[in-house]
Amino acid sequence: MGRAWKFGDDIDTDVIIQGKYLVINDPEELAKHVFENIRPEFAKDVKPGDFVVAGENFGCGSSREHAPLALKATGIKAVIAKSFARIFFRNAINIGLMVLECNTDGIDDGDELEVDLDKSVVINKTKDEEYQISPIPEFLRQIMDKGGLIPFCKELYREVRRC
Numbered sequence: 001m002g003r004a005w006k007f008g009d010d011i012d013t014d015v016i017i018q019g020k021y022l023v024i025n026d027p028e029e030l031a032k033h034v035f036e037n038i039r040p041e042f043a044k045d046v047k048p049g050d051f052v053v054a055g056e057n058f059g060c061g062s063s064r065e066h067a068p069l070a071l072k073a074t075g076i077k078a079v080i081a082k083s084f085a086r087i088f089f090r091n092a093i094n095i096g097l098m099v100l101e102c103n104t105d106g107i108d109d110g111d112e113l114e115v116d117l118d119k120s121v122v123i124n125k126t127k128d129e130e131y132q133i134s135p136i137p138e139f140l141r142q143i144m145d146k147g148g149l150i151p152f153c154k155e156l157y158r159e160v161r162r163c
Helices: 027-031 066-073 086-095 138-145 149-162
Strands: 002-006 051-054 078-081 099-101 112-116 121-124 129-132
Touching (some): 027 066, 051 112, 066 086, 078 112, 086 099, 086 138, 086 149
Parallel strands (some): 051 078, 078 099
Antiparallel strands (some): 112 121, 121 129
16 A cells, blocks of 8 residues: 555656756666656655556656656556556556556545556545556566566566576
8 A cells, every 4th residue: 555646637757857867877866856846755755655646648758768767766656647658658667667547536645545456446545446447468567567678578588498
């Protein structure tokens, strides 16, 4: 269970992590600057297992991988949004950041949430409500479960070599 950090629509990658930090390659260092201009308390107050919750078109803007890397390094469990910019969605999957699409209208900032991927629901413990998650293709779920595309491919390669 984790806290919902609620954001609106069209949260772009420059809002997630400002361009001036793109010279930093250490995800832990990037995490210290996530949402710096719109929620300065986020980086210091977010806890492992918390959730970023947003509206439409989360992750729009540039295609840089720094944004999902920085978010993952904060320890959040997932980003839950009504929709994602396609390149952000794929970058998040590739680095093993869970991204879930569902109607987030009923979720407020500070609500306590759980995710049940087997039932494809987000559970709002604060309001005793459930929200249906858009289906996640099995191969994408496997990539996220393995921690990203590179760990997934390494394991797949090991399995093929055993045959």
